[in-house]
Amino acid sequence: MSGKTLHVDKTKQENVMLRRTACRVCGSKKLHKFLSLGPIPLVNKFLGEEQLSSPEDFYPLDVYFCTNCYLVQLLDIVSPQVLFEEYAYLTGASEPMQIHFSKLADEVLENFKLNENSLVIDIGSNDGTLLQCFSKFGLQTLGIEPASNIAQLAEAKGIHTVTDFFDEGCAIKLRKEYGPANVILGTNIFAHVDNLESLMRGINCLLANDGVFIIEVPYLPNLLNNLEFDTIYHEHLSYFAVHPLVYLFRKFGMEILDVKQVPVHGGSIRVFVQRALKQQSQNVDNLLLMERKAMLNSLKTYLKFAEEVVLVKEKLVQLLKTLKKEGAKITGYGAPAKGNVLLNYCKIGRDVLDYVTDTTPFKQGKYTPGTHIPVFPVKKFHEEPPDYALLLAWNYADEILQKESDYRKKGGKFILPIPEPKVI
């Protein structure tokens, strides 16, 4: 499974904006590398036909554990300009996310005393989908979104949006112009930001004294338990559990009021943070206890995880090799970013997968980064069904298995890659 199309030996260090030497949360240098998934290209950069012959940029993808505050993190930071130019993710395009946001707004309105003078600010507000859930109840809203094309979509819906990267400097300007915020939301930023200090100083500046800061981040135990190693890539700089979050917020005079698990992005936590707490929910201690029991404070846990990841890779590669030998036709189902981590890490190229299909129009007609597999609309899958389809979008397994029941009835099989390669 060598795949002639792979050039994995060319790691381009100069595109790495910064190499951190200290932990992003606590500043400790007690950092231990436990897993290397690279070198790997940027997994959301699909290639046009004309780009296939040019050399591709590869980056290190090494994962570290801080033995002081227990944060799992990347230290090689790719410049956000390189990472997020032409970013095409739209919140409003996904129905499950719309429902999720609507429930979040209901929960906030139920639990905090807000009125039509209350200001709700969303950091990384995308196309304004989340803020719409607040503005429809008459609250004041303000979006902050770095991608101007996406900010314009929000403006068109009547959600006022400032085009900017949120940091302390931005917060100072916003505070002067709009006053303190009663609610600050960050549902898709915390894991993506390198400079958490500047972010938190910005929150401190912008949040009203009795205001609440609400974040959502993928929850580390889910990643570990389900071996979701393919969700590790350059856009995700931190992999949070509650413990390092407590550490971080305390540094800025804040405490976690409540935390709950929510079923998005492979299992996330929603965290409510305030300055002065009257009473902390028992949920906080419960999760901290669970994290101690799961030994999230021990390097051993992560070394074991890394061994399991290598085993998954070996099993998957072996399975595909055997099927290929038997003459099976195999394709990929879905072309998510995480799928590109899996394909590159396991060196699965065009010699194994004839093609992959994806419903996202801008991915169709392009090629997967690093592995150069052509991406087609799902029509191709129905017209030229394979014997086996590697389910790269495993987070939608239930939905896809149901949708493709005809394919399965006719004898077509899916291969689920994690937590253990399985043919179904």
Ligand code: TYD
């Ligand atoms: P997503 O879950 O957003 O993952 P990531 O953050 O790793 O990119 O991506 C899912 C991908 O799968 C997306 O490109 C759309 C595609 N997809 C299909 O092709 N068919 C489907 O039925 C579903 C649900 C998704």
Ligand code: ZN
């Ligand atoms: Zn640390």
